[in-house]
Amino acid sequence: MQNKYLSIYNEIAKQIKAGDIVAGTLLPSENELTELYDTSRETIRKALNLLSQNGYIQKIRGKGSIVIDVNKFDFPVSGLVSFKELAKRMDNVAKTIVNELTLVKPDPYIKQQLNVGNETMVWKVVRTREIDGAKIILDKDYLVEEFVPGLTKAICGDSIYDYLENELNLTISFAKKEIVVEDCTEEDRLRLNLDGFDNVVVIRNYVYFEDASLFQYTESRHRPDKFRFVDFARRSH
Numbered sequence: 001m002q003n004k005y006l007s008i009y010n011e012i013a014k015q016i017k018a019g020d021i022v023a024g025t026l027l028p029s030e031n032e033l034t035e036l037y038d039t040s041r042e043t044i045r046k047a048l049n050l051l052s053q054n055g056y057i058q059k060i061r062g063k064g065s066i067v068i069d070v071n072k073f074d075f076p077v078s079g080l081v082s083f084k085e086l087a088k089r090m091d092n093v094a095k096t097i098v099n100e101l102t103l104v105k106p107d108p109y110i111k112q113q114l115n116v117g118n119e120t121m122v123w124k125v126v127r128t129r130e131i132d133g134a135k136i137i138l139d140k141d142y143l144v145e146e147f148v149p150g151l152t153k154a155i156c157g158d159s160i161y162d163y164l165e166n167e168l169n170l171t172i173s174f175a176k177k178e179i180v181v182e183d184c185t186e187e188d189r190l191r192l193n194l195d196g197f198d199n200v201v202v203i204r205n206y207v208y209f210e211d212a213s214l215f216q217y218t219e220s221r222h223r224p225d226k227f228r229f230v231d232f233a234r235r236s237h
Contacts, residue, residue, distance in 0.1 A: 005046035008037050012047065016056050016067055027057060027065040080175050080207070083129055083139070084159040092132050098156045099191060100126040103145060110142050113206070113217040121145040125156050128191045135193045136223040138200075147215040173210040179203050179229065188221055199224055 015021045028036065033044045048065055051057045057065040087094035106114065106122045114122065122142050129137035141160070143151070148164065155163045164170045182202050184194060192200075200221045207216040 004037075004039055005043045005050070008033075008039070008044065008047040009050045012051060013054070013056055021067055023067050025067050026063065027067065029064055080172065082159045082161040083137075084162065087131075095130040096157050097128040097130060097135075098125070098153045099128055100124060101151065101153050101156055106142065110217065114142060114144060115214060116144060123148060123151050125151070125160070126191075127156060131226075134223075134226075135191065136226045138188060138191045138221040140219045140221070142217045144215050147209070147213060171210040173208055173212075175205050175207040177203055177205055181224070182221075192221070192223060194223060195225075197224055201227065201229070203229075 030044050034041050059065050102124050104124050125141040127139045128135050180202050181199050201224050203220040205218040208214050
């Protein structure tokens with residue numbers, strides 16, 4: 001038979017995920033939960049601790065347990081995955097809209113980010129990522145044409161990484177990332193459903209092949225309420 005505290009944990013977690021208990025509200029007090037579930041205070045504390053560990057609530061001294069918004073998508077900070085790969089992990093309907101694919105001479109800023117010269121041509125790819133009908137990511141990619149020939153809108157609408165690895169047989173190795181919060185631009189407002197937000201979370205990626213050639217600079221602009229940026233860290237001794 002399932003432990004009492006696990007049963008309570010599962011019931012409250014289910015209510016939070018369903019939206020029956022609204023994010024930002026306080027759970028009943030430990031005493032109230034003890035009476036509600038006809039159990040001991042120790043059992044309630046174990047259930048609340050598990051809810052806290054798994055990101056459902058934040059326990060605040062002197063106030064109680066506040067419910068955290070769990071309707072967010074986990075976005076790996078340290079991983080190097082394509083949107084297509086990320087979408088496969090979700091139980092959500094994901095769609096890519098290719099807004100722009102052009103071959104350009106990069107401006108001074110992009111030349112600096114990619115460390116290329118005046119004669120280098122660069123693909124500019126602008127894509128909106130839609131999840132469950134909401135446009136919540138704007139990806140702006142710049143790829144060195146020398147390394148990424150023959151790019152098409154069909155490839156961009158599917159997966160550039162899949163094209164590089166499985167069609168061109170190239171090995172994508174590592175990336176450097178920077179995460180900042182910025183004011184929304186006019187392009188953000190045009191391309192995204194911002195739902196009143198004035199800021200976006202921007203992840204800047206510098207992506208390299210296995211020979212350490214820098215081939216891609218990306219600005220991935222996210223609506224701030226829809227993502228948890230997650231990582232796994234282990235302390236070294």
